[in-house]
Amino acid sequence: MRSPSAKIGQKLRLAFIGCGGISELHIKTLQKFADVEIVGGADLNPERLEVMKNKYGFTKLYKDYHEMLKELKPAAVSVCTPNGVHAPATIAALAAGAHVITEKPMAMTPRECQDMIDAAKKANKKLVAGFQYRYHPATQMLKRARDAGEFGNIMFVKCQALRRRGIPNWGVFGQKHLQGGGPMIDIGVHVIEMAHYVMGSPRPIAASGKTWTYMGNKPSDVASQWPNWDWKTYTVEDLAIGQIRFENGALMQIEAAFAAHIEKDVWNFSLVGDKGGCNWDPPALFADHFGTMINSKPAFIADGNFDFLFQQKLRNFVDGCLTGSALEAPGEAGMAVQKILDGVYRSSDAGGKEVGIE
Numbered sequence: 001m002r003s004p005s006a007k008i009g010q011k012l013r014l015a016f017i018g019c020g021g022i023s024e025l026h027i028k029t030l031q032k033f034a035d036v037e038i039v040g041g042a043d044l045n046p047e048r049l050e051v052m053k054n055k056y057g058f059t060k061l062y063k064d065y066h067e068m069l070k071e072l073k074p075a076a077v078s079v080c081t082p083n084g085v086h087a088p089a090t091i092a093a094l095a096a097g098a099h100v101i102t103e104k105p106m107a108m109t110p111r112e113c114q115d116m117i118d119a120a121k122k123a124n125k126k127l128v129a130g131f132q133y134r135y136h137p138a139t140q141m142l143k144r145a146r147d148a149g150e151f152g153n154i155m156f157v158k159c160q161a162l163r164r165r166g167i168p169n170w171g172v173f174g175q176k177h178l179q180g181g182g183p184m185i186d187i188g189v190h191v192i193e194m195a196h197y198v199m200g201s202p203r204p205i206a207a208s209g210k211t212w213t214y215m216g217n218k219p220s221d222v223a224s225q226w227p228n229w230d231w232k233t234y235t236v237e238d239l240a241i242g243q244i245r246f247e248n249g250a251l252m253q254i255e256a257a258f259a260a261h262i263e264k265d266v267w268n269f270s271l272v273g274d275k276g277g278c279n280w281d282p283p284a285l286f287a288d289h290f291g292t293m294i295n296s297k298p299a300f301i302a303d304g305n306f307d308f309l310f311q312q313k314l315r316n317f318v319d320g321c322l323t324g325s326a327l328e329a330p331g332e333a334g335m336a337v338q339k340i341l342d343g344v345y346r347s348s349d350a351g352g353k354e355v356g357i358e
């Protein structure tokens with residue numbers, strides 16, 4: 001697969017910072033792109049560098065990403081580290097002259113996002129937040145419905161990223177100082193990014209919310225998909241509930257959990273406007289037609305699996321780098337979502353009082 005407007009034979013020389021779990025999906029996707037050459041990677045963990053060498057045949061591998069940037073001079077970098085490294089790695093890569101896609105969430109705080117956006121402007125390079133759910137066929141269908149005025153004035157959106165018991169037992173997902181938070185920033189971010197995109201990206205102005213930690217910081221003998229997480233280092237929330245007010249008067253409610261006593265996992269947003277409403281999973285539109293309340297469901301909708309979503313998000317980044325085509329999730333989109341996440345955490349720190357979002 002190649003960008004239609006890229007010059008024949010042109011290849012984007014791309015390197016990785018962070019070679020853990022998600023980098024492998026990036027690699028498998030990018031290896032199918034004829035206009036990308038993966039030139040190397042950096043990871044603090046030598047075992048991950050061994051995986052890169054043995055599984056993917058990479059030879060230019062580094063412990064220190066600064067050294068990699070200096071020696072390989074990649075044209076683009078994919079940042080796949082824990083959240084706390086997104087900003088410093090992105091800023092270093094931009095300063096070294098590379099375009100950057102950084103995995104979600106864009107960073108740990110809006111301040112870090114702003115520093116990244118400023119660094120991209122200074123270097124005159126592309127910066128992309130690695131959101132993929134906006135490419136999902138259901139999200140695209142609902143975005144088109146919104147653009148066509150199907151919902152009218154959007155008043156309320158409810159976002160849910162809820163796991164009954166899904167505390168990650170790998171990486172550093174339980175450590176607040178390395179991740180910035182728990183389920184709100186790790187999985188809530190996915191549903192928020194697609195809902196905010198379907199809403200037409202209104203400006204958030206205030207947040208209220210609360211977080212609770214009651215399970216992840218204790219040992220557990222309950223059978224679950226990912227048992228034996230590192231409860232001793234667990235400092236993030238198990239459950240976060242937030243509410244966002246937008247400049248246009250709309251409200252967004254957010255529910256995110258790694259662990260909660262609910263019937264089953266939920267991954268969905270639903271939206272209510274004054275003309276119509278919708279649901280993401282299962283995708284459906286709700287409106288009044290012909291004097292009747294009608295629920296419309298797609299007769300067919302393409303499969304939005306991870307292979308497809310990563311192919312879309314990486315294709316958009318690579319095209320943007322090679323041809324200057326429009327980016328679907330530039331740094332500014334990452335920033336808007338980060339302000340929402342940050343607002344909920346700040347409100348929780350303030351005892352649940354509403355806090356302003358600038």
Ligand SMILES: NC(=O)c1ccc[n+]([C@@H]2O[C@H](COP(=O)([O-])OP(=O)(O)OC[C@H]3O[C@@H](n4cnc5c(N)ncnc54)[C@H](O)[C@@H]3O)[C@@H](O)[C@H]2O)c1
Binds near residue numbers: 021048171
């Ligand atoms: N888009 C998605 O659906 C999706 C899915 C999973 C993870 N992610 C995101 O990807 C990022 C990584 O998650 P993961 O599951 O791959 O975690 P992981 O723990 O498997 O991998 C992270 C890697 O980064 C390395 N690392 C840490 N600090 C580093 C540094 N200073 N320099 C170089 N390497 C460093 C670690 O050694 C590790 O190998 C996170 O931000 C996460 O939110 C996104």
